Amino acid sequence: MSSEDFPTDRPAVVTCGLPYANGDLHIGHLRGYISADAFNRALKTLGQQSAYVCGSDMHGTPVAVNAEAEGVDPETFALRWHDQYQETFPQFNVEFDNYGHTHDDTNTALTQDIVRTLDEEGYVYEDAVLVAYDPTADDYLPDRYVEGTCPYCGAHARGDECDEGCQRHLEPGEIENPTSVRTGNPAEYRERTHKFFRVSEFADFLTDFLDGLEGTSNARNQPRQWIEEGLQDWCLTRDMDWGIDYPGSEDEDIVLYVWVDAPIEYIASTKQYTERVGAEAYDWAEVWQHDAGGEIVHIIGRDIIQHHTIFWPAMLEAADYNTPRGVAATGFITIDGKGLSTSRNRAIWAKEYLEEGFHPDLLRYYLTTTGGLQQDVDFTWTAFQEKVNGELVGTIGNFWYRSLLFAYRNYEGTPDVAVSSDVEERIEGAIGAVRAGVNDYSLRDVGLAATRLAQFGNEYIQQHEPWKLTDEDPEQAAQVIRDCVQIAKAVGVLLEPIAPDKAQALWEQIGETGSVADAHLEDALEAPPRTFDEPGEIFEKIEDDRVEELEETLEEKIAAASEDDEDEGASESEAETETDDTADDEAPRMDDDTELEPLATDRISFDDFQDLDIRVGEIVVAEGIDGADDLARLEVDIGLETRQVVAGIKRLHDLESLPGTRCILLANMEPAELFGVESNGMVLAAGEAADLLTTHGDAGLGEKVR
RNA sequence: UGCGGGAUAGGAUAAUGCAGUCCACGGGGCUCAUAUCCCCGAGGUCCAGGUUCGACUCCUGGUCCCGCAACCA
Incomplete structure (x- = not known):
């Protein structure tokens, strides 16, 4: 089953996985936010109406525990991270149309509303479960804070997943010989009543859903295996007081599991966006309502595929909402070939990158074009330098500069002739590549379409040698430069989703007004203004000794x-x-x-x-x-x-x-x-x-x- | 003995019927341009089988690599 290609005449919404309000952001996180941002921008250049929304994930045990350790209440704790994230995103040109958080009124109300619907429609039942309880600490121990023996394979396992053995998802109460991760005390089981969602009834629905799902292949294949093995019903509640109350159980010490309210933030955030700009500008209902058929695209990390392709669509279907068109799961980032590890400080933190003074668009280009979305991408400062110096400085920057400078010096801008048909066709080809890239969820193809067009520009100018023609054949010289200026502009339009600032700089250099972000792909073929000022260099080379220092600093900090x-x-x-x-x-x-x-x-x-x-x-x-x-x-x-x-x-x-x-x-x-x-x-x-x-x-x- | 991903030139990265691209390497060229750019060249499908007119691609077996405890997308 294939959907109609982008752009469609329905609004789209693009989301990334919610940042968990519990720590600093690093390039592993950024890859997701940047990819989704670039995808959203690319959709817009295709002429697709689209919004990019997200929000901080505020609930769950780790937030509660860490807040307690610091002696602050969980909300204060989580909001602090929330504020930090909001400051960080724009510094990477990640522009959300709306950024909320899961603890705000919109999400709280919507979550309770959806859960109530699930309940009313008969998809929820109560069951007694054995919850691990630490008698010494007088503490109920949710999922992750218990470990013990896997009932299926006998391996040592975490409370929510048999991580070392059979990989099964474990429901609360299943694990044997529980001990508290927090205190090491042996835990005992106490019987508690919890709410369960009948996910098992959705096996057929989910199979069909996955057949029609776009995005990356891992997001389709992994859940299929899960369905084949048999779906378990999903426990919706936890013994905690930090979180969203189960509707009707406000008095009890039970809240909704964090993975219930987290994805609902996608809807809540879209709704907030509509409330701010008005339904005429963007109507959340046209996206999320069951029969509206808007285009929902989730870009997530590959570790949360199950939540987005099993629980989430089942919940949406049960509560009568629209389900996603695409789920694209990104691979991980490795640092110098080894797995990123925050505890070992093998990471490039968002703050560190900025403090080094590198422009965000460089990282955006690196992360989106080095490997496919689904691939793991290795980050090394050396590879970063190669990518920047070779492609951005050498190919794109150099082409921009040499073309515009030549045009400025000889014609004070764009020569007053029509673009040659060869060049027009080549640009059309690049536009086609971008369009195909977006429909394949391949940002790499989008970014490389721009680079390849610039490379063509370099070949073109080299072959025609306009510097010789200015005397010998002025008309031909004007033609060649006219073509080059057009290519330069086209590269800018094509590159905007990946490198918005740099594209804007080019846009202004060729004398365009307004924002290149508002341009459509077809504008790549529109003539630039007749005159423009002397251009400057848009990309700057990274020197070798700089890279040596960076690599050293990284090694030292890991050591x-x-x-x-x-x-x-x-x-x-x-x-x-x-x-x-x-x-x-x-x-x-x-x-x-x-x-x-x-x-x-x-x-x-x-x-x-x-x-x-x-x-x-x-x-x-x-x-x-x-x-x-x-x-x-x-x-x-x-x-x-x-x-x-x-x-x-x-x-x-x-x-x-x-x-x-x-x-x-x-x-x-x-x-x-x-x-x-x-x-x-x-x-x-x-x-x-x-x-x-x-x-x-x-x-x-x-x-x-x- | 688990789960998932992977193995394509020195490195990286594509390809469901001609193995392409980038960096590095060897040679040449240009001077408009940020010692930038262009052209030419050498160099590759992990191993063993199988299916096929044809296999990087599909199948079987093997080898090797990566991730999977602790709040790491």
Whole structure:
């Protein structure tokens, strides 16, 4: 089943996944917001009426827990992030027509309205579920804050998903031997009444829905597998007080699951947009109402495909709303070939990028044209430099500048002749490529259509050598430059969705007024104004030494983050792969297949060393941490006091034999929490095998190592 | 022994019937242009089978890589 190509005569809405109001934005997030923004802009250049809406995702356990940790109420906490996001988006030329949040009145009312409809239509039933409860902390433990044993495959699993074993989605109460992630306490199950949505009844509907769904293939294929395995009904409520109340249950300590109200923000935000600009300008009902048939396009990360292709369309159908036309799931971003990790600081933060002084359009171009939407894209500063210097500076910028400068010097603007038909056809071809790119949900094709047209421009000017023709054949020279100016303008129009600022700069240089964002693709063929001023350079080259610095800074910051927890929390995950099936491997092993890390070349000062407070200690208690494969909780006597630390040594050491052992402890390590257990120091150990360091003589407990 | 994604030239990235594009590399050219641009060249489908007139593409088996604990799209 295929939909009518864009543009259609119905309004469209484009959304990106809602930013979760719980932390700073990095380029992984930005990829989504930028892609959706570019897609929305591209739709508009095709002549499609379209709005780009989004909002902050305010609810859920992590927000509640982190707010509590900071001693503020969840709303204040989440709003702080919300404000920060709103400031950040424009700095990347991400322009929402409306940006709300899930806790605002519009979304609250709409969510309750939709849930009420689901209930009234008979799609909701009540059922008693066993909810994990931490008796020590007097705390009900929702989904993510429980871990235990998967009832299906027996693997260790998270409360909402068997992440290490069979990958199944787990409903509350399913997991066996639950423990609290927050305190490590064993949890008990208590019976609570919760609301369930009959998703299982929608299997046929969803199969048809997926058959007609546009976007990326992963967004169609993954949920199909889910449907084949059999859909489970979906628990709509959680034992919490932060969130939107289940309609009619306002008095109870139960709220809607965050994934119920989050996607509804797409509708609520569209509605707010209409309320602001008026229904004549943009009518949300024409998009979202069941029979209106507006074009709904969700651009999301690939980790939330299930929510957008199973629960969400089922909910929309049940509540009698229109369902999405397209779901495009972006791949992830890797940094220097490795997975992005916020905890290890392997990330490029939005703020950092801006502080380096790079123009947002450079990143927009890089992220949208380096790989297909669905592909994982690797970010390196070197690749970024190549892309910018090669394509934006060398191809596009250079073509713009050489054409316009030549035109300005010789004709004070656009030569007064008609564009040649060859060039017109070539531009039409590029317009066609953009149109096809949008309909394929390929921003890469959109961006590259502009670059290829500029490349054609370079070839064209090179072949015709107008600098020779000005004397020999002035008419022909004027023709060539006229063509080049037209190509330059066309490149600007085509590039606008990807690089709006830069396209606008070009637009103004050729003497156009107004905004290039309002231009349609066909305007690429309209003649530019007769005269314009002397052009300037629009893109700036990134120098090699700059890139070296950036790469170094990045490495240092990752190294700094991993040193923090190297021998405690993080390193055992690496040790894991190496020692998995090699139990006979505990003996020192320095044979050929073990690679030693090269020695650090950066020297540190004596003062730096003095900053490390390293003490002699004795392990007094050593016990495993439930649920962790390799983490042990140790109590270490360092003379002055006894410290609790967490160390990744369970797999390689016989914990029972450890008490009484001397060890070396980095005492002024900043505290960390691992598997809910506070670690207040770091036991030093050598290598992947976590060979514990000890003393050779009889140093007293608490003596400083120097 | 799980789940998902992937393997195309030195690197990256396309292709459902001629393996294309960008960077880097070798050679040449231009001077309007930001040492930018243009032309030419060399160089590639992970392995083993199978289907086919034809396989990067489909099938079978294998190898290798990546992501999948902790609030990381």
